[in-house]
Amino acid sequence: MEVITAMKYRTLQRHFRESLKSLSRNGWMSVASISAVTVTLLLVGIFALVMMNLNHFADNIENDVEIRVLIDIINEPEKMKAAEDKLIKQVKSLPEVAEVKYSSKEEELKILIENYGEDFSLYEQSNPLRNVLYVKAKDPQQTAELAKKIDKLDNTYDVIYGEEKVKNLFSFLNTGRNIGLVLILGLLFTAIFLIYNTIRITITARRDEIEIMKLVGATSSFVRTPFLFEGLWLGLFGSIIPIFVVSIVYHYVYNHLTPRIKGEMLQLLDVTPLVFQVNFILLALGIFIGVWGSFMSVRKFLRVY
Amino acid sequence: MIHMKEVYKKYPNGVVAVNGISVDINQGEFVYVVGPSGAGKSTFIKLMYREEVPTSGEVIINGINTAQLKRKEVPLFRRHLGVVFQDFKLLPKLTVYENVAFAMEVIEEQPKKIRKRVLEVLELVGLKHKLRMFPNELSGGEQQRVSIARSIVNMPKVVIADEPTGNLDPETSWEIMRIFEQINALGTTVVMATHNREIVNKIRKRVIAIEGGMIVRDVDGGDYGYEI
Numbered sequence: 001m002e003v004i005t006a007m008k009y010r011t012l013q014r015h016f017r018e019s020l021k022s023l024s025r026n027g028w029m030s031v032a033s034i035s036a037v038t039v040t041l042l043l044v045g046i047f048a049l050v051m052m053n054l055n056h057f058a059d060n061i062e063n064d065v066e067i068r069v070l071i072d073i074i075n076e077p078e079k080m081k082a083a084e085d086k087l088i089k090q091v092k093s094l095p096e097v098a099e100v101k102y103s104s105k106e107e108e109l110k111i112l113i114e115n116y117g118e119d120f121s122l123y124e125q126s127n128p129l130r131n132v133l134y135v136k137a138k139d140p141q142q143t144a145e146l147a148k149k150i151d152k153l154d155n156t157y158d159v160i161y162g163e164e165k166v167k168n169l170f171s172f173l174n175t176g177r178n179i180g181l182v183l184i185l186g187l188l189f190t191a192i193f194l195i196y197n198t199i200r201i202t203i204t205a206r207r208d209e210i211e212i213m214k215l216v217g218a219t220s221s222f223v224r225t226p227f228l229f230e231g232l233w234l235g236l237f238g239s240i241i242p243i244f245v246v247s248i249v250y251h252y253v254y255n256h257l258t259p260r261i262k263g264e265m266l267q268l269l270d271v272t273p274l275v276f277q278v279n280f281i282l283l284a285l286g287i288f289i290g291v292w293g294s295f296m297s298v299r300k301f302l303r304v305y
Numbered sequence: 306m307i308h309m310k311e312v313y314k315k316y317p318n319g320v321v322a323v324n325g326i327s328v329d330i331n332q333g334e335f336v337y338v339v340g341p342s343g344a345g346k347s348t349f350i351k352l353m354y355r356e357e358v359p360t361s362g363e364v365i366i367n368g369i370n371t372a373q374l375k376r377k378e379v380p381l382f383r384r385h386l387g388v389v390f391q392d393f394k395l396l397p398k399l400t401v402y403e404n405v406a407f408a409m410e411v412i413e414e415q416p417k418k419i420r421k422r423v424l425e426v427l428e429l430v431g432l433k434h435k436l437r438m439f440p441n442e443l444s445g446g447e448q449q450r451v452s453i454a455r456s457i458v459n460m461p462k463v464v465i466a467d468e469p470t471g472n473l474d475p476e477t478s479w480e481i482m483r484i485f486e487q488i489n490a491l492g493t494t495v496v497m498a499t500h501n502r503e504i505v506n507k508i509r510k511r512v513i514a515i516e517g518g519m520i521v522r523d524v525d526g527g528d529y530g531y532e533i
Contacts, residue, residue: 011413209396215354216459217384218411220376 011222019229022202029198030234036194037238037289040187041282045246047180048278054173056269061169065140067147069133070157083155084131090153091135096146101134108132130157188289195234195293199227203301210302227298228291235290236283243279250275306332306494307353307463312362314348314518322348323359324518330496332462335489337505338498339529340515346498349515350467353496354386355379367462384412387456387464387493391471393448395440395455401427402436405455412459426454430484446477453484457493464488466497470504482508502529 023030071087074080084102092100103111108129113120123129137146143161151159203210213223254271261267307330314323322345330336340346351357352364355371364371367385374382395404402423409419427433430450440448449469456464466485470478482504489495499505505512505528512527513520522530 008413010416014410208394212394212396212407213411214380215383215388215394216408216411216455217380217382219380222380222411222413 015225015229018226019233022206022226022230023233025205026198026201029201033191033194033198033234033293034238036187036191037235037286038241040184040191040289041239041242041286042245043187044184044285045242045278045282046249047184048281049246049250049274051177051180052274052278053269054176056267058169058173060267065137065143065162067133067135067137067143067150067159067161069135069150069159070130071133072155072157073130074155087153087155088133091133091150094146094149096137096139096142096149097135098138099134099136103132103134105129105131188285191238191289192293192296195231195290196297198234199231199294199297200301202227202230203297224298224302227294227302231290231292231294231297232287233290234293235286235288238290239282239286242282242286246278246282247275250278306330306334306367307496308363308365309352310363310365312352312359312364314345314352314357315360322518323352325362326515326518326520327362328513328520328523330494332494333489333492335486335495335510336497337510337512338496338515339500339505339512339531340521341531342500344515345518346515347467348518350465350496350498353463353465354388355382380412384459385461385463387459387461389449389452389456389464389466389469391468393440393445393452393472395448395451397440400437400439401432401443401451404440404451405458408455408458414459422458423454426458429457429487430454444477445473446480449473449477449481450484453481453488457488461493463494463496466495466499468498468500470499470501475503478504502531505529 069087069091071084074083088100088102091097105127108131109120109123109127112123112129135146135150137143147159147161150156210223251271254268257268307328309326309328312323312326313321315321324345326349338346338349348357352359352371353366355364355366355374358364358372366382369382371382396407399407405423405426406419409422414422424433424436427436430453432447432450432454435443435447440451443451449472453464453469456466464485469485470481473481478501485495485497486508509526509528511525512522512529514522514530
């Protein structure tokens with residue numbers, strides 16, 4: 001057993017050596033492939049940072065979505081109170097509901113004046129607002145459904161939940177994501193294609209060697225592995241610059257922006273898990289591009305036996 | 306050893322290169338394969354090392370039916386054969402030693418064994434003193450000797466040679482033949498396709514003549530039999 005493992009290790013070393021040799025032998029073609037991977041991954045990295053942050057914003061906004069239930073006005077205060085109590089009870093009993101907050105029309109006006117200025121204090125004499133229930137769903141995705149249910153209850157005048165705001169945000173996010181994905185897919189194919197060609201050149205240059213290998217009984221995997229390694233290097237080397245750039249740029253952006261947006265609802269994701277996650281994606285993608293590109297090439301041009 | 310039964314080989318372009326060959330070659334034999342160009346000699350040879358598979362019929366080498374070999378099994382099958390070509394097929398960037406060692410490295414032999422065996426076969430072909438030279442620093446005959454060394458380094462039971470003296474002058478050809486005789490004397494079967502009449506007539510062995518994809522003559526100790 002020991003002999004076999006030792007041999008395998010030695011073979012692996014040989015494949016390493018061979019793949020590195022041919023990397024330098026291919027010179028500019030290798031540089032071109034590595035550059036293609038670099039550009040692709042740079043864009044993927046920046047895109048990933050932006051998208052992950054936007055998703056984070058969307059989550060924040062989603063969680064902040066409240067349903068405002070405007071309550072019908074009944075002229076007799078006692079009946080009004082009873083109707084309101086009934087409504088609160090009914091809303092609270094709905095399974096999707098996480099939280100219910102009551103706010104009288106006087107409180108509402110106060111908020112209005114705080115937000116939009118003293119001009120609104122005119123209304124203090126005759127308050128046109130209604131008493132309101134603020135309802136939060138357990139799951140933000142259930143907001144719309146919950147709003148519909150509440151709307152059907154008695155004594156609700158209107159149910160408002162910033163439907164448009166959420167919809168717009170999501171459609172904006174989706175458009176951005178789709179455009180980015182198309183762009184990246186295109187670049188991904190370019191990078192894979194360049195690696196495919198580089199490996200093909202290697203294979204062509206070593207046709208004689210491969211023929212002799214086959215004649216003396218080298219296994220297919222023995223013939224193939226150095227080319228897969230070469231692709232691996234191309235992908236791996238291509239991911240180095242993007243990893244550094246992504247790390248440094250995000251550090252910089254984070255340190256500059258965070259103090260300025262302190263206390264705002266929109267916060268940037270913390271550097272530590274995010275940059276590692278993105279770097280991991282870049283590394284994995286680099287390896288994937290390299291190995292897949294050379295795998296396709298090897299498959300097409302190296303029909304061994 | 307080598308057993309062919311009613312072998313046909315038709316190429317996709319419609320050419321029938323081998324048209325019903327049946328032959329048996331025993332362990333330790335030395336066989337010439339002669340015939341005009343385009344008679345099917347090369348295909349006959351290629352069928353032996355499974356570069357080609359018969360369209361119909363059986364090719365059994367060392368007890369293995371080549372048509373039934375799975376792709377994965379071909380490399381292992383080839384390790385029991387040595388192949389020598391007219392154009393040597395050496396790797397120009399490797400030294401004499403490396404060219405021979407290459408054949409052992411690709412089948413993942415141990416380095417110790419490789420060193421010992423490579424020196425052994427280079428001694429046999431008389432090139433031990435030139436092991437650090439590159440192919441382009443050698444004469445044609447020397448290059449062919451390297452290629453022969455490579456073909457026998459993994460101790461095959463059969464050495465198959467396709468016109469090994471085709472590119473060499475008569476004197477060098479004799480040297481190469483002496484090496485093949487030595488290999489044969491050690492018990493290895495040698496099958497050699499050749500156009501070299503003088504050699505066939507002088508070093509008498511079994512002669513198989515192929516014409517139009519068929520064996521027209523099979524004589525022990527026969528002569529070349531063609532007038533040029």
